[in-house]
Structure formats: C-alpha cells, structure tokens
Amino acid sequence: MSFDPIEFLERAVEIPSNEGVEEMRDLLCETLAEHGVEPRVDGAGNVIASRGEGSPHTLLNTHIDTVSPHVPFESDGDVIRGRGSCDAKGPLAAMLAAFLDCDPDGTLTLAVTPDEETLSTGAHALALDFDRCIVGEPTDTDICTAAKGRFQGTLTVRGENAHAAEPETGHNAVSDAGRVLLALEEFDADAEPHPDLGGPTLTPTMIEGGSATNQVPSECRITLDRRSVPPETTEAFAETLVAHLESRVPEIEADFRFTERETPFLEAFETDPNAAVVEALRAAGAGKVRPFTAATEASYFANEAPTVVFGPGVLADERGAVAHGEREYVRVTDVRRAARILTEALSRPT
Numbered sequence: 001m002s003f004d005p006i007e008f009l010e011r012a013v014e015i016p017s018n019e020g021v022e023e024m025r026d027l028l029c030e031t032l033a034e035h036g037v038e039p040r041v042d043g044a045g046n047v048i049a050s051r052g053e054g055s056p057h058t059l060l061n062t063h064i065d066t067v068s069p070h071v072p073f074e075s076d077g078d079v080i081r082g083r084g085s086c087d088a089k090g091p092l093a094a095m096l097a098a099f100l101d102c103d104p105d106g107t108l109t110l111a112v113t114p115d116e117e118t119l120s121t122g123a124h125a126l127a128l129d130f131d132r133c134i135v136g137e138p139t140d141t142d143i144c145t146a147a148k149g150r151f152q153g154t155l156t157v158r159g160e161n162a163h164a165a166e167p168e169t170g171h172n173a174v175s176d177a178g179r180v181l182l183a184l185e186e187f188d189a190d191a192e193p194h195p196d197l198g199g200p201t202l203t204p205t206m207i208e209g210g211s212a213t214n215q216v217p218s219e220c221r222i223t224l225d226r227r228s229v230p231p232e233t234t235e236a237f238a239e240t241l242v243a244h245l246e247s248r249v250p251e252i253e254a255d256f257r258f259t260e261r262e263t264p265f266l267e268a269f270e271t272d273p274n275a276a277v278v279e280a281l282r283a284a285g286a287g288k289v290r291p292f293t294a295a296t297e298a299s300y301f302a303n304e305a306p307t308v309v310f311g312p313g314v315l316a317d318e319r320g321a322v323a324h325g326e327r328e329y330v331r332v333t334d335v336r337r338a339a340r341i342l343t344e345a346l347s348r349p350t
Contacts, residue, residue: 003035003100005093005339006080006332012089013082016070021045021114024064028092028112035100044125045114052104058277058346059109059128060095061301062088062136062311063116067324079329086313087323088116090330091136091338094312098342105348106131116297123297124263132277132306134342135298138313138323138330141338143281144292145308146196149228149268149299151237153258154221155180157209162216170216174209176252177220183248184224187241194229196291197268201227202241224256227295228268234258266295269302277306277345284344285337286310312338 008031017024025047032039032049039049047064071083080090092112099110109130113122137144157177162170184202193199202224209220226237238256245254258265271278273289282289292298292309301307312334315323322328 003031003097005097005335008096009080009085009089009093009330009335010073010075012093013073013080013085017064017084018066018068018070021064025114028064031096037100042125044122046122046126047112048109049099050107050109051099052107055106056131056276057107057109057129058104059111059130059133059301059305060099060136061111061113061123061133061297062092062095063113063122063297064089064092065115065117067117071326071328078333079331080335081327081329083328085328086138086330087315087328088136088138088311090313090335091138091311094335094338094342095134095136097339098346101339102343102347104346108346113297119261120263120266120297120300123300126300130301130305132275133298133301133304133308134277134281135296135301135307135309136311137292137294137296137309138315139292139310140287140314141310141312141334141341142287143278143289143308143310145273145275145278145289146194146230146270147268147292147294147296147298147309148197148200149226149232149266150295151226151228151234151258151265152224153226153238153256154223155241155254155256157220157222158253158255159216159218159220161218164214164216167216170218173217173220176249176254177207177209177222179249180222180245180252180254183245186248187244194270196270197229200229200232201225203227230268230270233267234265264300266297267299269299269307271302271306271308275306275308277308280345281308281310281341284341286341286345310338310342
C-alpha cells in the first residue's frame with residue numbers, strides 16, 4: 001500500500017489534538033501498522049518506530065499536539081487549512097512519507113511526541129542513542145541549524161506594608177519594581193550577539209502586587225520571558241540576573257525563581273552548518289541554512305548529536321501569523337517537496 005502524505009494530512013488536521021492526542025496517536029499508529037511497521041507507545045506517550053540497521057542512526061522527531069482552539073479542516077486543493085496543518089502535522093506527513101518510502105542509510109527511528117506545545121514530557125523521556133536528528137517544524141523547507149531558548153520565571157520585589165495615609169512608614173514594593181524594570185532594560189547592554197540568532201531578549205510580560213487599595217504593598221511580582229542565545233544556559237542566566245540587580249539597585253530586595261515545571265526549559269542550540277545532516281538535506285534540494293525563530297524540542301536532542309529543524313509550512317507570512325493563528329495553513333506542494341527532500345536525504349547512497 002502506497003502512502004499519500006496529503007491524504008494522511010487531511011485526516012490528521014480534521015482530528016482535534018489541542019486538549020488530548022489519543023485519537024491522533026491512534027491514527028498515527030494505525031497508519032504505520034498498515035504500511036508494515038509496528039510502532040510502540042512508551043510510558044510518556046511517544047510513538048516510536050524504526051526501520052533499517054547499522055550506522056548512521058537518524059532520529060526523526062516531531063509532535064502531534066496543537067495549541068487551542070481547534071480550527072476546522074478546509075482544503076481548496078492547493079492549500080490545506082486548519083489547526084496543526086503546518087504546526088506540525090504537515091511536517092509529520094512529510095516525515096512519514098520519507099520514513100516509509102526511503103531505503104534508509106543505516107537505522108531510521110521515528111519518535112513523535114505528545115506535548116511539545118506544553119511541557120515536552122515526551123521529548124524529555126526519550127532515551128535514544130542516535131547520530132543525527134531532524135526535528136519537524138514549519139521552516140519553509142529551509143534547514144534551521146540554531147534556535148533561541150526560552151526560560152520563564154518570576155522576579156519578586158519585597159517591601160514592607162504600611163497605611164497608605166502614611167507611606168513613609170513602610171517600603172513600597174511597587175515603586176521599587178519600577179526601578180527594577182529600568183535596571184532590566186540595561187541587562188543585555190553588553191551581551192555579544194549570536195552571529196545567526198542576534199542578541200538575547202529579556203521581556204517583562206506580567207506584573208502584579210499589593211493586596212489592598214489603601215495599603216503600601218510589601219510585594220510585587222514581575223514575570224520575565226527570556227529568549228537566550230548560545231552559550232547561555234538557564235543556570236548562567238539566573239546567576240547573571242541576580243548579579244546585575246545587586247549592582248544596579250543594591251538597596252532593593254529582590255529574588256528570582258524559575259517557573260516550576262516537570263521538565264527542563266528549552267535551551268538555545270546550534271549545529272555546525274557543515275554537519276553531515278545539513279549537507280544531506282542541502283544535496284537533496286532543501287532551502288537555505290538559517291536559524292529557526294521559535295524555541296523547539298530540538299534543544300533536547302542537540303546535546304546528543306547534530307540536530308536541525310526542517311519541514312513544510314511557515315510560522316508567519318506577509319499577512320501575519322500562520323502557525324498558532326486562525327488562518328493556519330500549509331501548501332500541498334510544499335508538503336510533497338519536503339517529503340521528496342527527506343526521502344532523498346535519508347536514503348542509502350547509490
């Protein structure tokens with residue numbers, strides 16, 4: 001039975017996978033079994049299947065969950081619309097086509113995760129040895145060899161309660177938070193930009209403080225979004241942030257804590273643009289080598305082996321957001337092109 005990535009994609013986009021992935025996972029497993037490959041589902045909900053043997057061992061990874069709300073499937077023949085069409089059921093369809101159709105050069109493992117859009121518990125649980133990895137995301141069939149990381153935490157500024165009629169008898173944490181925000185604007189002033197990703201960003205995204213309208217607040221909490229570039233790590237960021245505030249506003253009491261989560265944050269990563277996996281995709285007709293503009297589960301694999309992000313579709317176009325947007329779509333020709341590129345890149349040399 002031949003595999004048609006577009007037929008699979010149309011069925012996949014029809015299936016809501018924003019609040020649960022069970023039906024989508026069943027479709028994936030049934031499709032693999034129908035084409036002679038018996039998958040397994042591990043304890044973290046990952047769908048894993050393998051073909052071939054020997055070296056190199058290539059890992060193909062993407063995800064089946066989507067963000068909310070579900071956007072219904074539509075098609076006009078050239079364009080498939082709906083939630084997940086490009087992020088990342090389009091890349092999954094292309095990967096499935098290559099996985100099933102290629103004559104693998106070595107061992108080929110497909111590992112599809114269930115919760116990339118939330119906590120990445122599936123990717124974190126994967127314990128596989130591999131020599132190279134291709135992560136399926138909408139890159140417009142470009143080869144993305146680097147991406148920023150994303151950390152999140154809360155900076156708590158502490159003061160002392162008092163009656164608002166006599167504010168000088170307390171210490172206003174909200175007022176101090178204003179001075180802290182000014183200090184944060186200087187945080188990356190001396191940061192070295194990454195040659196491909198540019199500079200890191202530190203963005204206050206939420207602020208809350210106080211418990212009564214007639215009381216000097218004793219606490220103010222600032223949520224921070226950090227987009228890192230190599231070689232910064234989560235630990236290094238926290239240490240540098242605390243040192244920066246102690247230097248700029250030493251009289252203000254503030255402490256930083258990362259948001260609690262079950263899995264590590266998505267770190268920044270970079271892969272040598274001359275790595276074999278990059279050359280294989282380029283030789284097969286992939287687009288330019290560039291960074292990816294969103295954080296991905298590629299960071300979980302890049303520490304193990306050279307890792308790139310590749311797939312059909314775009315995060316945004318000239319009109320605005322595509323992935324995660326109400327007008328999410330992928331072009332049929334791009335899915336087929338990505339499938340052809342992957343099939344050639346993964347096939348045994350002749």
